Amino acid sequence: MTAILQFSDVVVSFSARSGLMARLAGASNMFNAVDHVDLDIRKGEIVGIVGESGSGKTTICKAALGLVDLAGGTISVDGKPASLAKGELQMVFQDPLSSLNPRQTVNQALATPLRLHGRTSSGDLAATVERLLRDVGLGPQFGNRYPHELSGGQLQRAAIARALATNPRVLFADEAVSKLDVSVRAQILNLLKRLRDTYDLTIVFVTHDLHVARFLCDRIAIMYFGKLVELGATRDVYSNPRHPYSQELLGTLKQDSETVLSTRDTYDPARDDRAACRYLNRCPHVMDQCRQRHPGFFQTGPGHVTACYLCDEQQPGQGT
Amino acid sequence: MTAPLLDVKNLNVTFVLGGQRLEICQDISFTLDRGQVLGVIGESGSGKTVATKAILGLLPDNAVVEADAIMFNGRDISRLPPDEFDRLRGSELAMIFQDPVGSFNPVKTIGWHFRNVVSRRRGDPLSAEQGHVEAMATLHQVDIADPDAVLRKFPHQLSGGMLQRCLIALVLFCQPSLIVADEPTTNLDNLVERQTIKLLERLRSEIDASFIFITHDMTIAEQVSDQVLVMYAGQIVEYGDTTGLMRNPHHPYTRGLVNTARELEGDVTVLTEIAGEGATGFWPADQCRFAPRCPLHGSECDMAVPLLDAPDGSAVRCVKAGLTGATT
Numbered sequence: 001m002t003a004i005l006q007f008s009d010v011v012v013s014f015s016a017r018s019g020l021m022a023r024l025a026g027a028s029n030m031f032n033a034v035d036h037v038d039l040d041i042r043k044g045e046i047v048g049i050v051g052e053s054g055s056g057k058t059t060i061c062k063a064a065l066g067l068v069d070l071a072g073g074t075i076s077v078d079g080k081p082a083s084l085a086k087g088e089l090q091m092v093f094q095d096p097l098s099s100l101n102p103r104q105t106v107n108q109a110l111a112t113p114l115r116l117h118g119r120t121s122s123g124d125l126a127a128t129v130e131r132l133l134r135d136v137g138l139g140p141q142f143g144n145r146y147p148h149e150l151s152g153g154q155l156q157r158a159a160i161a162r163a164l165a166t167n168p169r170v171l172f173a174d175e176a177v178s179k180l181d182v183s184v185r186a187q188i189l190n191l192l193k194r195l196r197d198t199y200d201l202t203i204v205f206v207t208h209d210l211h212v213a214r215f216l217c218d219r220i221a222i223m224y225f226g227k228l229v230e231l232g233a234t235r236d237v238y239s240n241p242r243h244p245y246s247q248e249l250l251g252t253l254k255q256d257s258e259t260v261l262s263t264r265d266t267y268d269p270a271r272d273d274r275a276a277c278r279y280l281n282r283c284p285h286v287m288d289q290c291r292q293r294h295p296g297f298f299q300t301g302p303g304h305v306t307a308c309y310l311c312d313e314q315q316p317g318q319g320t
Numbered sequence: 321m322t323a324p325l326l327d328v329k330n331l332n333v334t335f336v337l338g339g340q341r342l343e344i345c346q347d348i349s350f351t352l353d354r355g356q357v358l359g360v361i362g363e364s365g366s367g368k369t370v371a372t373k374a375i376l377g378l379l380p381d382n383a384v385v386e387a388d389a390i391m392f393n394g395r396d397i398s399r400l401p402p403d404e405f406d407r408l409r410g411s412e413l414a415m416i417f418q419d420p421v422g423s424f425n426p427v428k429t430i431g432w433h434f435r436n437v438v439s440r441r442r443g444d445p446l447s448a449e450q451g452h453v454e455a456m457a458t459l460h461q462v463d464i465a466d467p468d469a470v471l472r473k474f475p476h477q478l479s480g481g482m483l484q485r486c487l488i489a490l491v492l493f494c495q496p497s498l499i500v501a502d503e504p505t506t507n508l509d510n511l512v513e514r515q516t517i518k519l520l521e522r523l524r525s526e527i528d529a530s531f532i533f534i535t536h537d538m539t540i541a542e543q544v545s546d547q548v549l550v551m552y553a554g555q556i557v558e559y560g561d562t563t564g565l566m567r568n569p570h571h572p573y574t575r576g577l578v579n580t581a582r583e584l585e586g587d588v589t590v591l592t593e594i595a596g597e598g599a600t601g602f603w604p605a606d607q608c609r610f611a612p613r614c615p616l617h618g619s620e621c622d623m624a625v626p627l628l629d630a631p632d633g634s635a636v637r638c639v640k641a642g643l644t645g646a647t648t
């Protein structure tokens with residue numbers, strides 16, 4: 001299967017200290033919120049990016065959409081730079097109310113991207129808007145309403161319709177169901193699955209809800225403080241997580257799990273060696289080489305890769 | 321048998337907005353025994369937060385709270401004068417809010433918050449050292465490894481999970497007998513949520529307090545609570561023991577929630593949906609409030625449905641519950 005979206009060696013960095021004194025001193029205390037990430041998204045799949053807050057999962061999506069600048073690496077859509085792929089990448093945000101203009105009706109919100117990207121002649125505009133609404137399960141009567149007149153689920157449907165307006169090839173959904181009520185969540189999750197087929201979409205779904213990710217996603221990418229630590233088919237990763245962090249994270253799914261998670265010792269860019277594995281402070285299996293260099297990917301199954309020295313089969317005497 | 325710690329009888333909450341009366345909670349009755357945890361489930365706008373805030377007297381002035389009685393520790397707190405209630409709140413009744421960041425004063429250190437709580441609750445201010453020592457001990461209790469450093473930090477220097485721990489510690493510090501936790505893990509990510517739930521589970525056995533745990537997540541309610549109260553559109557739709565309710569939910573709404581939770585834990589390709597969305601505001605008096613979304617809706621539902629007793633001891637607001645698989 002060919003990759004539709006390619007992240008190669010992507011780096012996004014932010015200033016760790018944004019204080020005035022630091023800026024005056026010209027201190028360049030940058031840290032990489034996304035650190036040398038390679039990830040291929042295949043056409044037609046739903047990839048889940050999971051990780052805790054601060055793992056860089058939202059940032060990597062924003063980088064693809066050009067909402068944050070790259071400090072290194074490239075992102076390409078079908079071989080051409082993502083910055084040239086206008087309208088082919090779209091995003092659905094976590095909070096639908098704040099992502100829609102409160103003074104625009106749903107019709108206007110949907111018509112704007114159509115006009116800007118010149119995808120539809122003005123005569124077809126109304127018909128296209130109506131079709132988009134229908135596709136996300138909203139009747140035409142919703143078109144004349146303002147965002148405050150819609151419920152959370154209806155708003156998220158409208159936001160999805162707007163994202164679909166330019167007929168994108170890749171849809172990024174950033175925690176798109178986490179603000180919705182549980183009874184509505186199922187509706188939106190089913191809708192996303194359906195749209196993948198009808199719109200021939202590829203979806204990158206960012207979430208920290210492991211149940212939702214397992215339901216929706218074909219493949220799972222697990223991130224830890226800017227590093228991609230494991231990538232594989234959802235079933236493989238959930239049934240046999242190889243990275244110690246993945247094991248810790250997915251261990252929380254077990255009702256009776258006695259995993260006591262450490263409350264400290266997370267990665268701190270100001271203190272820790274940036275070349276080292278970022279998980280080493282929490283890792284029960286830490287070895288000397290972990291302190292020296294962050295491991296690259298080791299093949300841990302068909303289409304399953306893990307960034308951990310434990311998975312290096314050339315390494316004698318180190319089992320998992 | 322001793323009297324329950326909390327016994328709420330027919331609580332009604334109405335908001336007056338520009339001359340309009342908005343009925344938010346209707347006929348809320350439940351009891352909570354000492355050391356027990358009650359899970360309150362419902363979607364946004366179902367009245368779960370309003371009902372508990374009404375019990376703690378935390379609603380704004382335009383809220384009209386009416387109840388036959390709210391018995392707490394053998395005393396009706398629904399008619400207490402404000403200054404007496406004020407003494408109770410914080411020392412006996414406490415609340416953990418959803419948003420830990422908003423619960424702290426951003427320009428004061430964590431230590432300042434602890435000192436404030438001590439002097440307010442104990443009347444006579446403790447000596448600085450004594451307060452510090454006690455605060456450290458409480459922070460230890462919530463698994464904060466380096467309490468000394470945390471006490472000197474400002475809220476923005478701590479992560480959401482750490483702040484939530486500090487907030488829990490502040491509440492523990494007052495040794496209340498009733499703690500209301502309003503979606504304490506909603507804003508936290510999975511790992512931290514798990515830690516916080518574990519912490520609350522452990523504290524429950526260590527301290528002598530009852531909890532009301534508000535959540536919209538069935539899985540969490542199942543894990544932490546002894547009893548579950550499901551709210552929909554301002555009413556209790558189902559109320560019973562957690563195990564029984566999860567195994568055999570009677571109300572179609574509860575069944576939908578349990579199904580979704582079970583499906584997400586299992587392996588399905590399409591989730592069962594509850595059609596429509598929770599309407600807020602006005603309901604016809606002569607129809608079940610869930611009827612517009614209910615798969616079982618029939619002409620029998622065109623009435624104000626009362627809470628009915630199910631054979632297994634739970635209470636269910638559905639006239640069709642008996643027909644739909646309830647055990648005898």
